[in-house]
Amino acid sequence: MQISLDQDRCVASGQCVMAAPEVFDQREEDGIAILLTTTPSPDDTDNVRHATAVCPALAIQLTE
Incomplete structure (x- = not known):
């Protein structure tokens, strides 16, 4: 699994x-x-899957 995070989309929740x-x-x-x-x-x-699911800005992407 690889994680990427779009900090420009992040809303700091x-x-x-x-x-x-x-x-x-x-x-x-x-x-x-x-x-x-x-x-x-x-x-x-x-x-990590849970973190991706609860991100309100959809800023986390997973690649399996």
Whole structure:
């Protein structure tokens, strides 16, 4: 699985960070999401899928 994040679409809701804190974080200055890794471990796959589903801006894309 590969993850991409469109920071221009991100609305800084933090849903991805709550769903998968091992993969996503937020910038201090504006709350925009950042990726900690583009290839999550197999243990994090379900959390990343959940983060993608709850992103209100549809800013997260997954490639299997």
